[in-house]
Amino acid sequence: MKIIPLQPHYQYRLWGGDRLKRFGFCFDEVSIGEAWTASALPQGSSVVSAGLHIGTTLDDLYATHPELFGINSPVFPLLIKWIDPNDDLSIQVHPDDELAQSLEGQPYGKNECWYILDAPEGGEIIYGHTFESKETLQQALEAGDVMSGLIRRPVSRGDFLYVPAGTVHALTKDVSVLEIQQSSDTTYRLYDYGRTEPTTGRTRDLHVNQGTLASFAPHLDYVEPALSLNHFRTQLTRNPYFFVEKWTIEREESVSTDTFRLLSVVEGTLEIDGSSFDIGATLLLPAGQSFQLDGTATCLVTGVSSPTKQKARIGIDLGGTNTRIAVVSTEGRLEKQYKLKTQPHLALDTLLNQIKLAVERFQLEYDITHVGIAAPGPLDLKRGAFLTPPNLPNWHHQTIVEPLCTLLGLPVTLENDANAAALAEAKFGAGRHVDSVFYVTVSTGIGGGFVYKQNLISGAHGSAGEVGNMIIRTDGPAHPTLNVGALETHASGTALHERARTKGMTDSMTLLTDEIERSTFVEDLATGLANIIHTVDPDVIILGGGVTASAPLYWNQLQDAVAMRVYPHLRGATPLVLQQLHGDAGVIGAAFLP
Numbered sequence: 001m002k003i004i005p006l007q008p009h010y011q012y013r014l015w016g017g018d019r020l021k022r023f024g025f026c027f028d029e030v031s032i033g034e035a036w037t038a039s040a041l042p043q044g045s046s047v048v049s050a051g052l053h054i055g056t057t058l059d060d061l062y063a064t065h066p067e068l069f070g071i072n073s074p075v076f077p078l079l080i081k082w083i084d085p086n087d088d089l090s091i092q093v094h095p096d097d098e099l100a101q102s103l104e105g106q107p108y109g110k111n112e113c114w115y116i117l118d119a120p121e122g123g124e125i126i127y128g129h130t131f132e133s134k135e136t137l138q139q140a141l142e143a144g145d146v147m148s149g150l151i152r153r154p155v156s157r158g159d160f161l162y163v164p165a166g167t168v169h170a171l172t173k174d175v176s177v178l179e180i181q182q183s184s185d186t187t188y189r190l191y192d193y194g195r196t197e198p199t200t201g202r203t204r205d206l207h208v209n210q211g212t213l214a215s216f217a218p219h220l221d222y223v224e225p226a227l228s229l230n231h232f233r234t235q236l237t238r239n240p241y242f243f244v245e246k247w248t249i250e251r252e253e254s255v256s257t258d259t260f261r262l263l264s265v266v267e268g269t270l271e272i273d274g275s276s277f278d279i280g281a282t283l284l285l286p287a288g289q290s291f292q293l294d295g296t297a298t299c300l301v302t303g304v305s306s307p308t309k310q311k312a313r314i315g316i317d318l319g320g321t322n323t324r325i326a327v328v329s330t331e332g333r334l335e336k337q338y339k340l341k342t343q344p345h346l347a348l349d350t351l352l353n354q355i356k357l358a359v360e361r362f363q364l365e366y367d368i369t370h371v372g373i374a375a376p377g378p379l380d381l382k383r384g385a386f387l388t389p390p391n392l393p394n395w396h397h398q399t400i401v402e403p404l405c406t407l408l409g410l411p412v413t414l415e416n417d418a419n420a421a422a423l424a425e426a427k428f429g430a431g432r433h434v435d436s437v438f439y440v441t442v443s444t445g446i447g448g449g450f451v452y453k454q455n456l457i458s459g460a461h462g463s464a465g466e467v468g469n470m471i472i473r474t475d476g477p478a479h480p481t482l483n484v485g486a487l488e489t490h491a492s493g494t495a496l497h498e499r500a501r502t503k504g505m506t507d508s509m510t511l512l513t514d515e516i517e518r519s520t521f522v523e524d525l526a527t528g529l530a531n532i533i534h535t536v537d538p539d540v541i542i543l544g545g546g547v548t549a550s551a552p553l554y555w556n557q558l559q560d561a562v563a564m565r566v567y568p569h570l571r572g573a574t575p576l577v578l579q580q581l582h583g584d585a586g587v588i589g590a591a592f593l594p
């Protein structure tokens with residue numbers, strides 16, 4: 001038998017119970033919260049349960065048979081647990097490698113991830129907080145008032161979440177997970193509901209100082225889109241410490257390993273190597289072997305990521321509400337991102353330091369060559385500064401490029417957000433097959449960008465594509481910076497919202513169901529689009545922004561209205577299409593700024 005099945009080690013927890021039994025685990029003890037199915041930690045090493053190495057602990061096997069693993073770490077680097085909370089867990093945070101080494105003398109920090117095995121209807125976990133700094137987080141902890149600032153996230157069976165070290169989090173009652181993580185048991189408890197541990201009669205230790213030091217504050221929210229690798233394998237995360245794949249087995253499949261893999265059966269029955277394994281089984285697949293799989297099963301498979309760094313770029317989409325910092329591959333794929341609330345009432349340095357933290361995390365696994373920022377205009381591109389963006393009032397006239405460049409030691413470019421989105425759509429989205437692309441975003445405001453042969457045409461003063469201020473009528477509401485009759489004052493989300501409000505309607509979508517209002521909007525927008533066609537005659541016009549969410553209400557009418565406003569030979573010659581990259585266009589485009 002090539003595979004090495006492992007037998008779990010069960011852990012008592014104050015919040016435990018006996019429901020891990022429903023995942024196939026057998027134990028007699030009470031209040032069991034965790035089954036450590038792959039562990040080489042001394043406080044609970046798992047043991048080989050069959051085959052040549054039966055009875056050997058995982059740490060011994062790692063020390064005596066390195067050829068089974070094919071990696072170089074001095075100690076076994078991973079830990080897998082099944083967790084079934086019978087009550088809420090403590091509010092907590094884990095250290096990264098650097099902090100675990102300096103504060104605890106431990107080799108590893110505790111970056112972890114959860115595959116949700118089961119969750120009640122409406123189930124939520126705690127993931128992140130709204131405190132704006134470490135000081136306000138610590139004050140809330142000391143005042144016993146942390147719960148009001150925690151972010152709850154709905155979860156259901158089959159969801160997957162990566163929990164980077166530094167994320168304030170907690171599992172909650174009845175949300176069961178398979179947890180894959182670095183081999184560490186260091187938890188900094190921030191809050192434990194004041195409850196008493198029945199075995200000691202005392203409350204459990206809290207670690208407020210270490211925990212505050214380890215926490216992201218403000219919170220950085222991590223997202224990593226899943227990646228389909230083939231018909232049965234999906235990558236759920238690949239980070240500097242481990243990767244996790246979900247394998248959906250429905251027929252015979254073959255796999256081979258370079259380095260070792262740990263496979264956990266989370267649903268169904270897996271046949272491998274002539275044996276059958278049900279839910280709860282964890283198998284070590286040794287390095288350099290081939291395996292035949294069969295049966296009907298869902299398995300989570302983990303291994304250690306290779307240390308080679310891929311080249312990538314960073315895109316930052318700095319908006320009035322949120323800032324997103326993303327790694328984008330050279331092929332334009334958003335690999336992973338951190339998102340945080342933009343806090344324009346605080347010093348710009350606060351944001352720059354969070355950007356630095358995120359970029360440094362990404363540099364652990366990517367060779368970052370360039371950073372691009374997409375921000376709302378007006379901007380001074382020559383100076384790399386904000387001019388007077390309405391949603392960033394406190395940062396008017398501040399430079400961002402030079403300080404960020406110094407902080408990161410990397411080249412940094414700034415561009416208007418609509419121009420960045422135009423570049424992304426032209427390179428990787430709805431305009432990727434043609435030469436000249438005009439992108440128009442109809443959102444809070446109206447902006448645009450022109451891309452020719454994949455080059456952004458910024459204009460002599462960086463203001464090409466500012467179609468929001470294009471005059472389309474002789475009348476219209478007054479605006480502090482825009483022309484009377486400007487497209488934005490008539491057809492933007494803000495303009496529609498204002499008209500909806502005066503008519504006693506809740507939103508612009510409802511306004512557009514009114515025939516007269518819809519025609520007014522369509523004619524105004526069509527006038528702007530026809531002007532664009534007569535100015536640059538693009539291959540395509542791509543429409544994006546929030547107001548395109550109601551496109552089905554006006555799409556055909558808009559095409560006809562544009563056709564009526566252009567020369568006869570141009571009628572129907574310029575396709576109007578919807579954006580394809582949606583909310584990601586800004587970060588992707590920012591990453592590809594020259």
Ligand SMILES: O=P(O)(O)OC[C@H]1O[C@@H](O)[C@@H](O)[C@@H](O)[C@@H]1O
Nearest residue numbers: 013089090092170171179187189
């Ligand atoms: O501090 P308590 O409430 O016991 O929770 C501790 C547990 O928390 C979970 O989120 C995971 O990080 C587990 O690996 C850890 O053992």
